[in-house]
Amino acid sequence: MRALRPDWLTDPKVWRTEVLAGLVVALALIPEAISFSVIAGVDPAVGLFASCTMAVTIAIVGGRRAMISAATGAVALVIAPLNHQHGLGYLVAAVILAGAFQIVLGALGVAKLMRFVPRSVMVGFVNALAILIFTAQIPEMHDVPWPVYPLIAAGLALMVLFPKVTKVIPAPLVSIAVLTVITVAAGIAVPTVGDKGALPSALPVPGLPDVPFTLDTLTTIAPYALAMALVGLMESLMTAKLVDDITDTRSSKTRESIGQGIANIVTGLFGGMGGCAMIGQTMINVKVSGARTRLSTFLAGAFLMVLCIGLGPIVSDIPMAALVAVMVLVSFGTFDWHSIAPATLKRMPAGEIIVMAITVAAVVATHNLAIGVVLGTLTAMVIFARRVAHLAEVTAVTDPDNATVVYRVTGELFFASSSDLVGQFDYAGDPDTVVIDLSATHIWDASSVAALDAITTKYAQRGKTVQITGLNQPSAHLHGKLSGELTAAH
Numbered sequence: 001m002r003a004l005r006p007d008w009l010t011d012p013k014v015w016r017t018e019v020l021a022g023l024v025v026a027l028a029l030i031p032e033a034i035s036f037s038v039i040a041g042v043d044p045a046v047g048l049f050a051s052c053t054m055a056v057t058i059a060i061v062g063g064r065r066a067m068i069s070a071a072t073g074a075v076a077l078v079i080a081p082l083n084h085q086h087g088l089g090y091l092v093a094a095v096i097l098a099g100a101f102q103i104v105l106g107a108l109g110v111a112k113l114m115r116f117v118p119r120s121v122m123v124g125f126v127n128a129l130a131i132l133i134f135t136a137q138i139p140e141m142h143d144v145p146w147p148v149y150p151l152i153a154a155g156l157a158l159m160v161l162f163p164k165v166t167k168v169i170p171a172p173l174v175s176i177a178v179l180t181v182i183t184v185a186a187g188i189a190v191p192t193v194g195d196k197g198a199l200p201s202a203l204p205v206p207g208l209p210d211v212p213f214t215l216d217t218l219t220t221i222a223p224y225a226l227a228m229a230l231v232g233l234m235e236s237l238m239t240a241k242l243v244d245d246i247t248d249t250r251s252s253k254t255r256e257s258i259g260q261g262i263a264n265i266v267t268g269l270f271g272g273m274g275g276c277a278m279i280g281q282t283m284i285n286v287k288v289s290g291a292r293t294r295l296s297t298f299l300a301g302a303f304l305m306v307l308c309i310g311l312g313p314i315v316s317d318i319p320m321a322a323l324v325a326v327m328v329l330v331s332f333g334t335f336d337w338h339s340i341a342p343a344t345l346k347r348m349p350a351g352e353i354i355v356m357a358i359t360v361a362a363v364v365a366t367h368n369l370a371i372g373v374v375l376g377t378l379t380a381m382v383i384f385a386r387r388v389a390h391l392a393e394v395t396a397v398t399d400p401d402n403a404t405v406v407y408r409v410t411g412e413l414f415f416a417s418s419s420d421l422v423g424q425f426d427y428a429g430d431p432d433t434v435v436i437d438l439s440a441t442h443i444w445d446a447s448s449v450a451a452l453d454a455i456t457t458k459y460a461q462r463g464k465t466v467q468i469t470g471l472n473q474p475s476a477h478l479h480g481k482l483s484g485e486l487t488a489a490h
Contacts, residue, residue, distance in 0.1 A: 014293070016168070021289030022299025024173045024326075025068055025281050029055075029304050030315060031323050032281070033071045034196040035136075040076040040273050041083045042091065044197035047071040048308055049204045050272030055301030057263040059294045063255030064240040066247070066291045068281040068300055069263060073136075074231050074369055075275050082224045088271075092209040094221040094228065095274035099264030101229035106257025114237050114253060120352040121376035123339045124359025125238050128372055129279045130335035131364050137324045137331075140191070147188050148321045155179055155325025170289045172326045179322040193323070194316025199308045204270040229261075231370045232276035236260050238373060239277035243286055283330045351383040385416045392417035392441065394424040404433040410440040413448035421451045427458045434459055439470025449482040 029051050037047030051070035058069040083091040141148065158178060159171040183190055211217050240256050264274045285291045285300070307315045338344055345353060358379050363372030392411035399405070407425065411417060425434075436455070443449060456466045471479060 015295075017289065018291050018293055018295040019299060020170050020173060021285050021291035021296040023303050024170050024176075024289055025285050025296070025300040026303035026307055027176055027315070027318065028172070028281055028284055028323060028326055029068075029070055029278075029300065030193055030199075030307065031196050031320060032278070033304075034193075036071045036073050036076040037197070037273065039073060040080045040091070042088060042273055045200035045204075046088070046271065046273050047076075048200055048304065049270055050267050050275050052301045052305045052308075053204075053267040053270050053272055054263045054275045055297055055304065057266045057301075058259050059298035059301065061255075061262045062259035062294075062297070063252035063257075064243055064277075065249075065251065065294050066282075066286050066296055067236075067240055067243050067256075067277055068285050068297055069236065069260065069275060069277045070281065070301075071273055071275040072232075072235065072278055073367065074235055075228055076273065077367065078228045078231055079224055079273065082221065086220065089210040090217070090221055091273060092268050092271055093211045093217065094225045095272065096209065096265050096268035097218075097221055097225035098228040098232065098274060099261040099266075099268060101226055102233055102261030102264060103258050104261075105229065105233060106254055106259075106261060109254065110233060111237055111253030111257050114241060117238070117241075117373065117377055118355065118380045120355040121359050121373060121380060122238070122241065123336050124356040124376055125363065125369065125373055126242060126334060126336050127339065127356070128360045128363035129369070130331045131360070132367065133280045133327055133334065134331035135364075137327050140320050140324045145190050147183075148190050148319075151179055151183070151188075151190065151319060151321035152325045152328070155322050156329060159325065159329050167290075172284060172288060172329075175325060176318060176322045179325075180318050183319045184317055188319075191320045192316060193318045193320065195320070199312040199316060201309060201312065203305070203309065204272070206269050207271070209268065209271075228274060231368065232260055232264070232274070233257055234370045234373055235279075236277035238369065239279050239282055242279070243282060246286055247292060279334070280327060280330055283334050284326065287333055288330065351380075351387070355380045355383065388412055388414075388417060392421060394421070396426070398431070403431050404435060405430045406435045406437055408437045408440065412444060413438075413441050413451070414444040415447035418445075418448040418451040421448075422454050422458075425455055425458070427462060427464075430459070430464065432464050434464055434466045436466060436468045437470045438468060438475065439472075441475075442472060443475035443478050446478075446482055446486060449479055450486045452479065453483055453486060 030048070033047040033051040034044040037044045040047070054069045054071065058067070062069065079091055079094055082094055141152070155175045158175040162171040162174050182188070236256060237253055240251055240253060244251055260276060267274050281300070285296050289296070339356065355376050359372045359376030362375045363369055366372070392409060392413055395408050397406045397408070413421070436452070452468065459466045468479070
């Protein structure tokens with residue numbers, strides 16, 4: 001039974017790492033949650049409550065350990081118009097419905113679609129996120145008192161140098177504490193967390209959204225809920241895949257999809273704005289702080305509520321410069337610098353570079369991770385289709401007696417490659433018997449069967465017979481089922 005216990009119960013070192021990581025993440029969540037609340041047009045408490053309930057719930061029901069889910073900008077952008085047009089009640093109802101959609105999509109196996117996301121899209125996704133994390137800090141460095149800049153520099157220096165002294169305490173936590181003490185003790189007037197908005201003073205109360213439960217309400221919120229569900233799932237599954245790579249562990253994407261849905265339903269019932277996985281805070285938790293278990297995720301949400309309600313005045317005094325320094329370091333650590341190294345770009349196929357660039361450009365331009373990933377994946381598919389469309393080759397060998405010609409087809413036959421197949425045969429000049437050897441190819445779709453039927457028909461019109469040989473079992477099954485059935489009889 002001992003082996004089934006989580007590491008943090010049996011190893012004090014793991015326990016310490018997870019607890020301190022959760023505290024750092026909680027501190028980093030506060031300004032982000034408030035900022036996303038502003039984007040969605042709701043009170044800061046709505047975003048903070050969402051971050052708390054999302055993190056606590058996903059720690060229990062999620063599929064990827066140590067990943068942080070909370071209120072996010074992507075979700076805020078999707079549901080902001082609904083809140084502006086119809087009010088908070090409709091927003092909360094949409095969050096609950098989005099959670100239900102995510103559970104259904106997860107149960108239907110939407111997570112399996114992740115296998116179709118190429119590595120170049122993944123690299124572009126990571127680099128775009130790093131750029132977005134960095135650019136999100138620029139407003140905090142623009143038109144601010146001059147002490148902000150040395151404070152940011154001091155924070156970065158602390159986080160780079162402190163781990164050389166000890167890694168017992170996360171460097172970001174040390175940086176935040178030191179800069180807060182300096183600014184408060186010296187009375188330095190710089191923007192603080194409290195300037196972002198008032199922190200909540202009481203726990204959220206669960207309840208149903210204040211909307212009429214009618215078909216009109218459903219039709220109003222459904223489009224927003226579906227969009228939120230898709231964006232949230234895509235961002236969460238991509239982040240989970242990234243954490244899998246960083247930690248060299250596997251996670252259940254189906255459980256994560258369903259868990260995201262449950263977390264959003266719980267969040268909606270507590271009046272929160274919903275959310276999904278957060279790349280920045282996840283990187284702080286996993287890459288910077290070294291967390292690996294569900295405890296850090298759970299404590300991030302629990303600490304967030306304690307900090308807001310119990311220690312609100314102290315948290316309000318944290319200088320934004322300290323949190324900006326943390327996020328800048330996270331952005332540099334997240335970016336895949338190897339992917340843009342001249343030596344890497346020189347070896348990389350042009351198509352891969354184009355896919356990565358399109359993914360980055362789309363995400364940075366729209367601030368929507370889903371759009372970037374979809375565009376990048378579609379571009380990769382088009383490039384792949386163009387590349388393999390030319391791989392089907394036909395070579396002819398005629399018998400010495402000129403009674404038979406054997407055409408050998410190599411490559412993959414699908415809609416793109418089979419379109420050129422019909423024109424590679426000498427219908428008029430070939431002898432009466434034609435053999436098409438398909439032992440070196442595979443038939444993937446109906447377009448290929450239709451092309452073979454067209455070839456057979458053209459020879460038949462000239463009184464010549466065609467034998468198709470060498471089909472593997474799946475190709476033979478598809479050909480046998482569709483041959484002669486794809487064109488109407490005349």
